[in-house]
Structure formats: C-alpha cells, structure tokens
Amino acid sequence: MHDVDLLPLNEQLDYGYPEAGPFHVASPELHPLYHYKTYVGGILLLTKQHYEMCNGMSNRFWGWGREDDEFYRRIKGAGLQVRRPTGITTGYETFQHLHDPAWRKRDQKRIAAQKQEQFKVDREGGLNNVRYRIESRTALSVAGAPCTVLNILLDCDTNETPWCTF
Numbered sequence: 001m002h003d004v005d006l007l008p009l010n011e012q013l014d015y016g017y018p019e020a021g022p023f024h025v026a027s028p029e030l031h032p033l034y035h036y037k038t039y040v041g042g043i044l045l046l047t048k049q050h051y052e053m054c055n056g057m058s059n060r061f062w063g064w065g066r067e068d069d070e071f072y073r074r075i076k077g078a079g080l081q082v083r084r085p086t087g088i089t090t091g092y093e094t095f096q097h098l099h100d101p102a103w104r105k106r107d108q109k110r111i112a113a114q115k116q117e118q119f120k121v122d123r124e125g126g127l128n129n130v131r132y133r134i135e136s137r138t139a140l141s142v143a144g145a146p147c148t149v150l151n152i153l154l155d156c157d158t159n160e161t162p163w164c165t166f
Contacts, residue, residue: 005099006031006042010090015045020083022046022075027084030094040075040082041068042095053078056127062156062164064099073121131155 006026013025026042028035034042054074061067075082088094135151156164 001046002043003041003099005097007096007098008043008094009096010088010094012088013094014085018045018047018050018083021081022050022083024082024084026095030085030088030091032092032095032097038069038072040072044068050075050078050080052127053080054126056130058122059125059130060122060161062161070120070122074126077121125160131157 003026008025014023015025016023022040023045024040024043025045028037028039031039031042054071054077057067057074058070061070072082132152132154135153138149138151140147140149158165
C-alpha cells in the first residue's frame, strides 16, 4: 500500500517482496511528519496472506487519515511483526510529503468525525464484509507490464459511518 502523496527520494529503499512479514518502508524514523512507533502508514508492503490475516482494513474510515492507526492494531492482533528499513541515513529527508490540508478541507472534516475510531479495533468490519461494485475496468500497460485499473464504488452505510457522505 503506497500513499500517492508520499514520494520516495532515496534509491536505497527496499520495495522487495515482504516474505518475513509486513515491511514498513515509510517508518517513523524516515517519514517527514509522522514519528510515533505505531505508525504504519505511507508505504507498507504486505502479502495477500498478511492482509487476509488482518481481515483487511476497517470499513469505518472514509477519506484521508486515521485508517492506518487502526490497521496497526489489526496487524498486532494477527500476530504479525512489522519490520522496518535499516541502514538508511537520509532520516526525515527520505521522502517528500505532498499532502496540503489547505487544499483538502473535506478530508480534515472527516478526520475530526472519525478520530475516536482510530483507537478502537473494528472487530466486525473489513475484508470479510466490505460492500462494493466494480464500475469499470481499463486494461493498460505500464513499462511493458499488463495492468488493470478498476474503478470501484464503495457502499456507504450512513448508520454505521455517518461521515462517509461528506
């Protein structure tokens, strides 16, 4: 999982297959903004099996922010160990973070509305019961590799997550 607003600036970063467990490329020691030990956002590599062990991510989060804090609790609950880069000497200069809250005011509203959810573990929602439909599929090639872009429409339950309509 790779946030589109986080650009890696160090070619030594490892994006290899994380066989030994989830690998947090954008660790707190390297991320320009988030420095707390339970942070797993930005860039997190994990296998399909790891994701399924966690039941994916909670369905209670909409918009930007907070979902990765709850996901950390799912990772720990699944008995997985998060590994992080070693030997990277660029510190907080390792990434450029492009997210500007002034441009994304609607995201800030959602953060306030769902802030308390990040401290809970959503034991009901996740991969096992996410509701969605595929609006369209587009086949393309990236550097010669075949890719499929899916346009997904997520179902919003306003009783469960009233902030999904902001």
